[in-house]
Amino acid sequence: MAINFLNDIERQPIQMHRRDGWVWRGDPSGHYTAQSNYNLLREETADGIQDSVYHELWKLKVPLKCTIFAWRLLRDRLPTKINLHRRQVEVSDTSCPLCRNAVEDAGHLFFHCRKVTPIWWESSSWVSQSAAFPKDPKMHFLQHDPSMVDGLRAKRWKWWWIVVTWTIWKQRNKLIFSNDFFDSNKVMDDAVFLLWTWLRNLEKDFSMHFNQWSSNISARFM
Numbered sequence: 436m437a438i439n440f441l442n443d444i445e446r447q448p449i450q451m452h453r454r455d456g457w458v459w460r461g462d463p464s465g466h467y468t469a470q471s472n473y474n475l476l477r478e479e480t481a482d483g484i485q486d487s488v489y490h491e492l493w494k495l496k497v498p499l500k501c502t503i504f505a506w507r508l509l510r511d512r513l514p515t516k517i518n519l520h521r522r523q524v525e526v527s528d529t530s531c532p533l534c535r536n537a538v539e540d541a542g543h544l545f546f547h548c549r550k551v552t553p554i555w556w557e558s559s560s561w562v563s564q565s566a567a568f569p570k571d572p573k574m575h576f577l578q579h580d581p582s583m584v585d586g587l588r589a590k591r592w593k594w595w596w597i598v599v600t601w602t603i604w605k606q607r608n609k610l611i612f613s614n615d616f617f618d619s620n621k622v623m624d625d626a627v628f629l630l631w632t633w634l635r636n637l638e639k640d641f642s643m644h645f646n647q648w649s650s651n652i653s654a655r656f657m
């Protein structure tokens with residue numbers, strides 16, 4: 436719809452005596468920058484939703500595309516099959532592409548599907564946490580609360596949440612769009628590697644080699 440709309444208006448001059456051009460309203464210069472987009476989303480968050488979840492999320496300072504992804508997940512704005520169906524998009528089958536046993540909503544796909552629960556179980560054991568996994572994304576995210584985990588590097592626990600959900604979504608899309616095979620072990624491996632790259636880039640005193648760190652992750656996670 437967006438592409439058709441743009442095709443339609445592109446052929447029509449909007450202002451007769453001036454050249455039409457694109458303007459980004461999020462910045463006084465009219466030019467798009469990732470920073471201004473970030474600020475805009477932050478403002479919307481601050482104005483619209485007095486919710487500590489979003490506040491926590493923006494404070495994590497992880498790559499912007501991952502923050503935006505997590506923000507969409509927490510607000511249930513990802514195009515899961517059930518969300519597409521709700522928006523009247525024709526979806527032939529709303530079942531979870533991973534297990535085919537339940538409707539694909541965010542709570543199932545990311546937290547309750549039998550293909551992903553082993554990932555959460557295993558990682559909970561790294562921080563000696565044992566609790567039921569809420570199905571609501573916000574509740575699940577809040578359970579990854581540093582105050583519930585001892586240690587100075589508690590922020591990692593929230594990074595881990597973003598890394599895992601991000602990797603599940605990537606693999607799920609590969610399965611749907613490229614007919615790739617969904618492998619929970621691969622999700623785990625990819626998520627561990629991605630987290631390691633964040634530690635290398637975001638923690639000044641972290642210099643451990645990937646093999647060294649990942650081979651004993653349960654002891655070295657925190």
Ligand SMILES: [Zn+2]
Nearest residue numbers: 531533534548
């Ligand atoms: Zn499933």
